[in-house]
Amino acid sequence: MALASPYPDVEIPNLSVPEFVLAAGRERPDAPALIDGLKGDVITHGQLAGYVDRVAANLHARGLRKGDVVAVFCPNTQWFPVVFHGIAAAGCVMSPINSLYTPDEIAFQLKDSGAKILITISMFLDRATAAAEKAPLDEIVVLDGAEGHANLFDLLGADAPSVQVEIDQANDLVTLPYSSGTTGLPKGVMLTHRNLVANVAQCLPLLKTGADERIIAVLPFFHIYGLTVLMNQGLALGGTVVTLPRFELEDFLRTIQEYKITRAFVAPPILLALAKHPLVDKYDLSSLESILSGAAPLDEQLAHAVEQRLRKGAGSGVTVAQGYGMTELSPVSHTTPDPDAMPPGVTVDVPKGSVGFAIPNTECRLIDPSTGEDAAPGERGELWVRGPQVMKGYLNNPEATAATVDAEGWLHTGDVAVVDDNGIYTVVDRVKELIKYKGYQVAPAELEAVLINHPEIADAAVIGVPDKESGEELPKAFVVRAMGSELSEESVMDFMAEKVAPHKKIRFVEFIDEVPKSSAGKILRKELKARP
Numbered sequence: 001m002a003l004a005s006p007y008p009d010v011e012i013p014n015l016s017v018p019e020f021v022l023a024a025g026r027e028r029p030d031a032p033a034l035i036d037g038l039k040g041d042v043i044t045h046g047q048l049a050g051y052v053d054r055v056a057a058n059l060h061a062r063g064l065r066k067g068d069v070v071a072v073f074c075p076n077t078q079w080f081p082v083v084f085h086g087i088a089a090a091g092c093v094m095s096p097i098n099s100l101y102t103p104d105e106i107a108f109q110l111k112d113s114g115a116k117i118l119i120t121i122s123m124f125l126d127r128a129t130a131a132a133e134k135a136p137l138d139e140i141v142v143l144d145g146a147e148g149h150a151n152l153f154d155l156l157g158a159d160a161p162s163v164q165v166e167i168d169q170a171n172d173l174v175t176l177p178y179s180s181g182t183t184g185l186p187k188g189v190m191l192t193h194r195n196l197v198a199n200v201a202q203c204l205p206l207l208k209t210g211a212d213e214r215i216i217a218v219l220p221f222f223h224i225y226g227l228t229v230l231m232n233q234g235l236a237l238g239g240t241v242v243t244l245p246r247f248e249l250e251d252f253l254r255t256i257q258e259y260k261i262t263r264a265f266v267a268p269p270i271l272l273a274l275a276k277h278p279l280v281d282k283y284d285l286s287s288l289e290s291i292l293s294g295a296a297p298l299d300e301q302l303a304h305a306v307e308q309r310l311r312k313g314a315g316s317g318v319t320v321a322q323g324y325g326m327t328e329l330s331p332v333s334h335t336t337p338d339p340d341a342m343p344p345g346v347t348v349d350v351p352k353g354s355v356g357f358a359i360p361n362t363e364c365r366l367i368d369p370s371t372g373e374d375a376a377p378g379e380r381g382e383l384w385v386r387g388p389q390v391m392k393g394y395l396n397n398p399e400a401t402a403a404t405v406d407a408e409g410w411l412h413t414g415d416v417a418v419v420d421d422n423g424i425y426t427v428v429d430r431v432k433e434l435i436k437y438k439g440y441q442v443a444p445a446e447l448e449a450v451l452i453n454h455p456e457i458a459d460a461a462v463i464g465v466p467d468k469e470s471g472e473e474l475p476k477a478f479v480v481r482a483m484g485s486e487l488s489e490e491s492v493m494d495f496m497a498e499k500v501a502p503h504k505k506i507r508f509v510e511f512i513d514e515v516p517k518s519s520a521g522k523i524l525r526k527e528l529k530a531r532p
């Protein structure tokens with residue numbers, strides 16, 4: 001049985017992403033749209049619109065056409081949104097690459113996505129160049145400049161004529177982030193202009209807000225949470241997005257104080273720092289009205305601890321709450337509203353450990369995995385989601401698409417949830433392979449593929465094991481040594497540390513005689529998890 005959102009449907013304007021997201025800023029061209037939290041540089045809404053026009057024009061002049069993929073390998077700066085919307089306005093597709101990736105990981109995404117151009121910064125150029133040796137590109141643009149490369153000024157050049165590209169909102173892709181979904185290797189998630197416009201429009205009724213919002217953007221724009229919720233939602237409000245290139249607690253706290261940040265969207269590790277670290281008391285964080293956590297489960301006690309600590313003395317009314325999403329959902333399907341934006345007729349407190357309500361235009365089902373039928377009321381089940389934010393599919397992978405989005409349009413999340421009588425959802429488990437470390441995806445299949453390339457490894461399987469202290473899941477490898485090999489745990493971990501980004505490092509190794517597999521060859525991860 002489909003469970004509807006308790007919010008009335010919203011209209012989804014038939015606009016491209018830049019048209020929709022930049023519309024509010026047109027009304028207040030002199031207001032700051034983007035501030036560099038470290039340097040203080042400001043881009044106003046008026047300048048942003050002008051820069052976006054230039055980037056689109058210059059990408060067109062460099063030969064890019066509708067549908068071409070442009071990879072972006074950059075940390076959060078105020079230029080990331082300029083580049084993203086410029087790419088989108090040119091009708092091209094932005095594929096964001098994780099800043100921590102190794103050359104092999106970058107090359108995989110460049111090849112798989114068919115990217116023509118890579119836009120990066122000089123600090124990342126070594127890795128970008130090494131990746132481009134394995135995945136040829138037309139060009140690498142280095143925003144802050146490097147000899148022999150075009151730079152930001154070339155993308156902003158005045159001479160190229162403006163372009164007007166016709167966008168078919170429901171079909172044309174705007175971004176291609178990578179996600180392993182419920183199983184296997186990372187796949188290109190095809191998100192259309194409509195997906196992203198819809199997801200911002202769907203979230204707005206849950207915010208009680210105006211154009212004076214100042215949002216701190218420390219979670220990366222290369223992840224869909226950063227792209228949609230921090231960047232696009234922030235700009236669509238006509239607010240100010242203050243960027244930080246990485247999480248350093250002191251920079252984070254100073255930026256909140258200095259720019260009187262009103263909203264922070266974070267992941268649980270940042271809340272842990274806010275709850276525990278002595279530095280927090282040295283800063284005035286009283287401007288903060290809302291902290292929303294997402295990307296991994298939020299501990300209820302931790303949410304209360306942060307709320308109490310930040311309220312103490314400062315007299316602020318900050319609320320700590322939680323949202324839930326998935327790259328394949330653009331990403332939001334559930335979130336906790338501002339206290340004065342509750343669904344019509346609902347007056348209860350939303351429990352801190354929950355992920356709130358299904359957002360407008362979103363239907364859910366909870367399916368009992370053992371029967372394939374709807375779970376009984378109050379019982380847990382796999383969460384299925386249907387709505388305009390559901391991806392178009394995985395790039396060049398109709399099988400994986402069909403296994404994730406069924407014929408009726410339900411996306412099977414691989415997460416297990418319960419819903420109460422008020423329509424409040426709590427995520428209680430994950431039945432897919434995916435491991436999450438600090439909110440980042442770690443795909444066991446990807447690590448297994450790297451492990452079995454080691455000459456002394458005959459077979460391998462990876463699972464996530466809970467770390468009590470940090471509350472994180474840590475990747476653990478079960479390794480079958482090749483005949484005669486004396487491979488040590490350390491050498492397995494060292495080998496992996498060279499090949500994969502730091503968040504994907506193998507933290508534990510156990511040697512076994514054989515990886516348990518089903519008759520169809522599927523790794524029986526449950527058996528590995530159940531081992532003492």
Ligand code: 4UV
Pocket residue numbers: 179224225229292293294295296297298322323324325326327328331332334335355413414415427430436439440441
């Ligand atoms: O694909 P992905 O890396 O996507 C995300 C998206 C997180 C978002 C998005 C919008 C929000 O408003 C927000 O608060 C958070 O992380 O990983 C998707 C998987 O991450 C787990 C779950 O297993 C998803 O399938 N996950 C995401 N949020 C939560 C979560 C959560 N609140 N509680 C438990 N697991």
